[in-house]
Amino acid sequence: MKIAIFQFSGTGNTWYVAKKLRDAFLTYDISCELYSLETSIDVNHIIDQADVIGLGYPIYGSNVPEPIRAFFHQLEQVESKRAFVFCTQMMYSGDGAAIGAKALRKKGFTVRQLMHVNMPNNITDFRIVRWVKPTNAMRLTKRVTRKTKRLSEAVVQNRRKRKGEGIGSLLLGLLQRIPVKLFASKASNLIRVDATCTACGLCVRLCPSHHLTLHDKQLRMGNNCYLCYRCINHCPVQALHVAKRTRVKRPYLGPVHDFTIEAVRRNLTK
Template identity: 40%
Template sequence: MADELVRQLKGKGLAAMAYSIETISSAEAAVLIGESALVGFGYPIYGSDLPDPMKNFMAGLPEVSARKTLVFCTQWLWSGDGAAIGASFLKDKGYKVDWGEHFLMPNNVTVSIIRLPYTNDPARLSIILNRARKRIEHIAEKIVSGKPFRRGFNLISFLLGCLQRLPYRRFYHKLRNDIAVDSLTCIDCGECVRLCPAENIYYNGNDYLTRGSCILCLRCYNFCPVTAITYMKRSHLQSRGEPYRGPVENFDPNVLTGTNNQRTEY
């Protein structure tokens, strides 16, 4: 979504860049923010809340003076105030959030314990992406014209967000540490270790173990080439096909960690 927004802003004559927060330090971010007239922050919504790395990243941001700011989130169905909750983490730092938006994206929760519907069908994915692209077009126009637009920044959305966020925060520590690697299926490729944004999975020379720092992104679960990752002791249900493999065919999640600098065109 960030790459697509950049593409559209460039198409409208603005100089724009997108970075994964996994590839830059807070100090580098501070320099970039210092040089930018407008900054944007985007994240996938988890239980109407921000993933931990985004919260930590925002906590380390420098103070600015009335910097024009966009906050957006991706979500499968709804979050209530998904963008506004991100803006609340920027409060008191001088970020003036004039733009806030939510983009519906494919569901990435494919664990066997809940069995939510998901798809890897390129035709269905492209319908979802095209719809999101239209919304990006809309927010890009608002940004270029300087007209503020904030979806979900109101009391009702906040209350709806709380309905999901409060139980999620309450049970997060119970939900988060049930990822494991099934040693019988594992082919020792190390992809789960490389992809984990929380350094949760590590290899001790014999086994793949976890440190208890899982943030529930499910990247290991979804992108293990042999579906050897289990969640709550359940492996992926093979009858459901492969787990979610990203928003486009042949999506390479290494673009997020910086181990692959090639950008995917959507």
């Protein structure tokens, strides 16, 4: 069996889960490649060569991030191809994985395994949700290893593993999705930069959507922010945040101590 996992990760959580999943498949001697949706890849060609595909993403207001929507848009119709979906979330997404599964089914995929993984919160500037505690890396690793092992078992045995597909999950997902969508559509340029910015350019290099640019040592915003929180968390002087009055309390620098954000940006197949 040949598996191709596509993933997008803003701050490293989804990337970490995808890597653990690949490790789990390798224990079955199954070939598994990871593909970052930040890099330019021929998704349809990769899908063509794979027996099963996986899709992973972080949940944003019970919705999928922009690169995942772009991924669905690119997909060609397939016949009898298996797929599984996983999403990472800080607490609850309702039907987070089911959204991805639904989009894949529309393209002809058979999706029988869905998983939600609770990971540390990466929203570090909003008062009501910025209670990001330093991660207990060992506990987190144990949890992710356990969950990915279960998902890989279900995929190998082609056993059904449902998550977020019940009517309750669907309704709770909708309840979160609608207000967040309204908020996001009103604020076309959510990210702010304050006077402490040193124009070091790190955020420009890290931004997956090329939303940020530097002109004459001034940081400029475009209009295609994914709101992934990567720049906010990795700014060395915490000059970036959402909205005027929000402030980063303790930046979230990734799921494990030896994590580097550069790893997420590299093409994971290499």
